[in-house]
Amino acid sequence: MPETLMQPLTELERAYVKFKKDKKTQAELKSLIKDFVGRPTPLYFAQKLSKKLGQIIYLKREDLTHTGAHKINNAAGQALLAKFMGKRRVIAETGAGQHGVATAAAAAKLGLECVVYMGKVDMGRQAPNVLRMKLLGAKVVPVASGSQTLKDAINEALRDWIANVSTTHYLLGSVLGPYPYPAMVRDFQKIIGQEARKQILQAEGRLPDYLVACVGGGSNALGLFHDFLPDKKVQMIGVEAGGLGIKSGKHAARFFGGKLGVLHGTKSYVLQDKFGQILTTHSISAGLDYPSVGPEHSFLRQQKRISYAYITDREALAGLKLLSQQEGIIPALESAHAVAYASKLAKKIFHGKLIIINLSGRGDKDLEAIRDLGVIHG
Amino acid sequence: MDRIGKCFKELRRQKKMAFMPFVVAGDPDYKTSLKIVRELVKNADFLELGFPYSDPLADGPVIQRADMRALASGMNSDRVFRLISKIRVFSDIPITVLAYANLVYRRGVDKFYRDAGRAGIDAVLVPDLPVEESDKFVKAAKKYGIDSIFLVAQTTTKARMKKILKQASGYLYLVSILGVTGIRKDIAPETLGLIRQLKKLSKLPVVVGFGVSNARQIKILRKAKADGVIVGSAIVKVIEKYKRNPSRAIKEFIKGLN
Numbered sequence: 001m002p003e004t005l006m007q008p009l010t011e012l013e014r015a016y017v018k019f020k021k022d023k024k025t026q027a028e029l030k031s032l033i034k035d036f037v038g039r040p041t042p043l044y045f046a047q048k049l050s051k052k053l054g055q056i057i058y059l060k061r062e063d064l065t066h067t068g069a070h071k072i073n074n075a076a077g078q079a080l081l082a083k084f085m086g087k088r089r090v091i092a093e094t095g096a097g098q099h100g101v102a103t104a105a106a107a108a109k110l111g112l113e114c115v116v117y118m119g120k121v122d123m124g125r126q127a128p129n130v131l132r133m134k135l136l137g138a139k140v141v142p143v144a145s146g147s148q149t150l151k152d153a154i155n156e157a158l159r160d161w162i163a164n165v166s167t168t169h170y171l172l173g174s175v176l177g178p179y180p181y182p183a184m185v186r187d188f189q190k191i192i193g194q195e196a197r198k199q200i201l202q203a204e205g206r207l208p209d210y211l212v213a214c215v216g217g218g219s220n221a222l223g224l225f226h227d228f229l230p231d232k233k234v235q236m237i238g239v240e241a242g243g244l245g246i247k248s249g250k251h252a253a254r255f256f257g258g259k260l261g262v263l264h265g266t267k268s269y270v271l272q273d274k275f276g277q278i279l280t281t282h283s284i285s286a287g288l289d290y291p292s293v294g295p296e297h298s299f300l301r302q303q304k305r306i307s308y309a310y311i312t313d314r315e316a317l318a319g320l321k322l323l324s325q326q327e328g329i330i331p332a333l334e335s336a337h338a339v340a341y342a343s344k345l346a347k348k349i350f351h352g353k354l355i356i357i358n359l360s361g362r363g364d365k366d367l368e369a370i371r372d373l374g375v376i377h378g
Numbered sequence: 379m380d381r382i383g384k385c386f387k388e389l390r391r392q393k394k395m396a397f398m399p400f401v402v403a404g405d406p407d408y409k410t411s412l413k414i415v416r417e418l419v420k421n422a423d424f425l426e427l428g429f430p431y432s433d434p435l436a437d438g439p440v441i442q443r444a445d446m447r448a449l450a451s452g453m454n455s456d457r458v459f460r461l462i463s464k465i466r467v468f469s470d471i472p473i474t475v476l477a478y479a480n481l482v483y484r485r486g487v488d489k490f491y492r493d494a495g496r497a498g499i500d501a502v503l504v505p506d507l508p509v510e511e512s513d514k515f516v517k518a519a520k521k522y523g524i525d526s527i528f529l530v531a532q533t534t535t536k537a538r539m540k541k542i543l544k545q546a547s548g549y550l551y552l553v554s555i556l557g558v559t560g561i562r563k564d565i566a567p568e569t570l571g572l573i574r575q576l577k578k579l580s581k582l583p584v585v586v587g588f589g590v591s592n593a594r595q596i597k598i599l600r601k602a603k604a605d606g607v608i609v610g611s612a613i614v615k616v617i618e619k620y621k622r623n624p625s626r627a628i629k630e631f632i633k634g635l636n
Contacts, residue, residue, distance in 0.1 A: 001506055002506055002529065002531075003509075003529040003530065003531045003533075003534060003538075003542075003553065004529075004531040004532070004533050004553060004556065004557075005533075006508050006510075006534075006538065007533045007535055007538060008533060145442055151433065152433075158435050159436075159438070159557075162436070162556070163555075163556055163557035163558065164556075165556065166556075259484070260483075261480045261483060261484055262480045263480060265506070270480070272484060275455045275481065275485070276455070276480040276482075276483065277431065277432040277449065277481075278432040278433050278480070
């Protein structure tokens with residue numbers, strides 16, 4: 001991280017410690033999470049899908065939160081933190097637009113000015129979310145540099161933060177970036193796993209055999225996995241975007257094509273060339289289209305606690321169709337990667353295993369893109 | 379050898395402020411870049427060259443575009459080192475390179491500094507490397523006789539300055555604005571205070587950069603007793619405008635700064 005941001009990051013770290021201890025603010029956060037975000041979200045038994053795949057499959061319904069994805073858990077928390085720190089302006093990056101929408105909503109609710117940076121390519125493929133952000137009062141700034149996707153939006157948000165650090169909080173949307181962001185975002189997201197653990201014990205009287213979640217930066221995955229980490233028998237799989245396949249070079253599977261590197265203030269696996277230039281990524285899903293991955297994922301993979309797999313664009317579309325037609329639930333293209341992986345996994349393991357899929361977001365935002373791909377017939 | 383120390387000593391004797399132009403190595407391409415450097419060294423005391431990088435997050439749009447031009451022309455770290463070896467054939471000017479952390483990390487920290495030493499580089503600035511993480515880099519730099527340049531910003535507290543001073547050598551790079559590189563009209567009043575403060579804390583020369591682009595700013599910095607000034611984006615913009623043959627325009631621009 002550039003020197004200009006180092007002291008502000010230290011201040012953020014200190015403010016966050018205070019924020020966690022402040023009883024009044026924590027009460028406010030609790031009520032925001034319950035009434036504004038709409039938690040707890042259901043853990044839903046996917047009966048038809050279970051029968052079709054021969055496994056017991058539950059979906060953690062983050063798609064049912066306000067604004068339609070898990071991103072709001074973190075956005076609401078950090079927006080409140082921004083207010084607690086006396087900042088009047090928040091900025092955010094967004095890929096799929098879900099984090100942008102969540103930030104815009106939280107900022108509107110808490111009376112903060114909001115600017116969202118979004119790659120031009122992503123603005124095209126997630127147009128409905130651009131409209132939602134604008135309606136919520138946010139300014140959406142198109143980013144035309146580099147690959148015009150999430151990585152470039154983060155660059156631009158960081159540049160804004162460098163220039164406006166005294167008035168502005170950078171509301172980073174994933175378990176990425178410089179400390180304390182990876183830990184802080186995970187803390188705001190771990191409620192997913194806390195709820196799911198209780199809910200599955202209540203529903204099935206036992207812990208799940210598998211947890212499956214998609215991994216872009218990795219916030220929904222870490223959110224679900226975190227509370228299960230001490231449960232050694234629970235296997236966890238993070239699903240990356242395989243794009244057009246690893247050999248094609250057009251993907252975002254950092255653990256399959258990346259090397260250790262430094263991007264956006266964190267050391268993790270990065271898709272890069274032999275000189276260290278960051279490569280452009282490809283995924284059908286804007287939310288997974290990022291050349292690095294949260295550092296805690298790299299750590300947990302090294303510890304062999306979480307394993308990682310990838311799903312191609314084509315497989316993800318099949319997953320999207322499968323869930324839509326079996327359960328009447330249209331998943332986001334991101335979450336469809338997790339669904340597709342679970343259906344692949346189901347064929348490789350004994351019948352009757354208990355699997356929780358994190359349904360991190362809903363698919364309304366993707367309808368236009370999906371229609372253009374010719375997935376919907378008739 | 380210590381070209382940097384010698385050069386500052388000589389400038390101090392002459393009561394002159396150092397002029398340090400910055401360009402991206404290989405912008406717009408290897409050949410033209412070498413030509414540009416030939417022109418620059420005639421009118422500069424120091425030279426700062428940027429390694430082109432895909433994600434230069436401390437830089438504004440002008441230098442971002444220069445990075446993209448250089449990369450598109452096929453520039454890479456090997457070629458930057460080669461370019462600098464070529465410069466050494468005709469010039470003994472002190473050269474600082476600016477390289478983002480991932481470029482150094484990916485090459486291997488030790489190997490990067492070794493190659494830098496071989497190419498004739500005098501100092502390395504890693505703009506996204508916090509002082510807390512810099513031990514490995516500074517150690518390698520020392521091993522190959524290279525100075526480690528650190529940024530000091532308006533947000534840098536006194537405690538951080540002290541940490542930085544323990545690691546820095548050659549000179550201190552004072553970031554004159556709250557923001558990324560680019561062309562600005564004025565010098566922030568905070569910058570003048572910071573020059574004084576740094577001079578009290580350290581004997582290292584203080585060089586001011588980010589946003590410096592006109593003669594009036596340079597005059598103010600000279601009066602504030604800055605030891606040097608870096609002009610980047612404004613020169614890079616000239617290169618952008620006169621892509622094929624910018625030498626004359628650069629000469630004119632630099633003349634206008636004094």
